[in-house]
Amino acid sequence: MDSSLKDNILSGLTVALALVPEAIAFSFVAGVEPLIGLYTAFIIGIITSIFGGRPGMISGATGAIAVVVVELVISNGIEYLFAAAILMGILQILAGVLKLGKFIRLVPHTVMIGFVNGLAMVIFISQFEQFKVGHEWITGSELYIMIGLILLTMVIIKFFPKITKAVPSTLVAIIAVTLLVKFMNINTKTVGDLASISGGLPKFHIPNVPFGLDLIMTILPYSVVMAIIGLIESLMTMSLIDDTTGTRGHGNKECIGQGFANVVCGLFGGMGGCAMIGQSMLNIQSGGKRRASGITAALSLLAFILFGSELISMIPISALVGIMFIVVIGTFEWSSLFMLNKIPKSDALVILVVSVVTVFTNLAVSVAIGIILSALVFAWNKGKKITSTTTIEEDGVKVYILDGPLFFGSAKNFLDLFNVNDDPDKVIIDFLNSHVHDHSAIEAINSLTSKYLSNGKDIHLRHLSPECRELLRNAEEIVNVNILEDPNYHVATDSLA
DSSP states (O other): OOSOHHHHHHHHHHHHHHHHHHHHHHHHHHTSOHHHHHHHHHHHHHHHHHHSSOTTOOEEOOHHHHHHHHHHHHHHOHHHHHHHHHHHHHHHHHHHHTTGGGGGGGSOHHHHHHHHHHHHHHHHHHGGGGGEETTEEOOHHHHHHHHHHHHHHHHHHHHGGGTOSSSOHHHHHHHHHHHHHHHTTOOOOBGGGTOOOOOOOOOOOOOOSOOSHHHHHHHHHHHHHHHHHHHHHHHHHHHHHHHHHTOOOOHHHHHHHHHHHHHHHHHTTOOOOEEOHHHHHHHHHTTOOSHHHHHHHHHHHHHHHHTOHHHHHTSBHHHHHHHHHHHHHHHSOTHHHHHTTTSOHHHHHHHHHHHHHHHHSOHHHHHHHHHHHHHHHHHHHHHTTOEEEEEEOTTSOEEEEEESOBSTTTHHHHHHTOOTTTSOSEEEEEEEEOOBOSHHHHHHHHHHHHHHHHTTOEEEEESOOHHHHHHSTTHHHHBOOOGGGOOOOOOOOGGGO
16 A cells, blocks of 8 residues: 555544534434434444455445435334344345455446446535525625635645645645634534534444334335445445555455444444445545545544534534535546547447436436446447358258347347248258357247248258257257357356256
């Protein structure tokens, strides 16, 4: 690692300061007390920093989870939330044990770009909630002061590293703006205006719910969605940090670490959480690339709750908003704006769709749509590539020599290659340069051979895999396979599972 212990400790302290308003805000979203969000940030943060699969990644209470659980809290009460967090953690541990973390590799790069851009916009938009008092937008001098302090924060973060890099510029900005507001008695919104963060240590608490099948049926839908969203956001954030730092995290280990953290979280009165892309990028940009940074952030947050609530309450919200605006600028893939007209239109569409869906729904939905859209584009492009050349042998037999993959995306194009009515009485289809990939392809072959048979024509399939031969209906009558020349590949079907 190219960062010192001092860098990681100072970065962790900076992140902890930024975690406070985020945890409080997400508590409000979930409909729970602010201390629950703060305890969640501490528990999730400390455990994932020690046991997770990605040093430098920050986890805690997140908006993605808060949005899911609010309905459960309203309809069943907070104790059911604690139980749902425990089940969420168990599901995530199972995902890690079953090594499902590797499936993050299935996410195309275009989806990653859309994810990053969408989350950058989500972080940006979410900061405007701080420009309100209740449901009313601030105006006049209060607004101008807040904008000025935000700009001052951003200027310090941008230019302080030119003076020295011994201390994270984000931490310097927080201290400088806080002192300016304090000594000049500037009237502006502070952390203390959001809620009190004073409290004791989180206490062990078994959820007070009636254990049984009814409980499982109630919390299972929420826990499944929480687990999926948590893992997707965590693994996507991990991939982003991997790209940023040139290192590689361990997805399955992260699944287990996140799961363990959420189980403990539910047993100590927490709401469940996952990786936080904004705070993670803030940590990396501030030099926090080791586990020490996440541990420091979590312990500092606990110290704020126990001893430093009065000091933290003085921090202007504008300083924290300025920090997050810098994170947005650093997170957004600005180069993607200039390459949209240089890449295939299908890739540009995926980037735009994922970005927009991330803003208006949630991460799990956007990533799922992005993967599906990318898969459909891939299938469409591959489906167009199946072709055939024809030859007439000396005995008048017509031979179709296929070239390209045969699967659900190319099945229709495959059928269009043949002219059953005009073909001679004997036809051979040669699969030497074509692979049969799925059951849709097998059905297409069977449909085609049935058409030839119904027209009284003799058809043979050459160089067809043994697996496909076994599955074809009427195989013994229509298949003439040269076993010695058959390519040895397998068709993904239930009979081979």
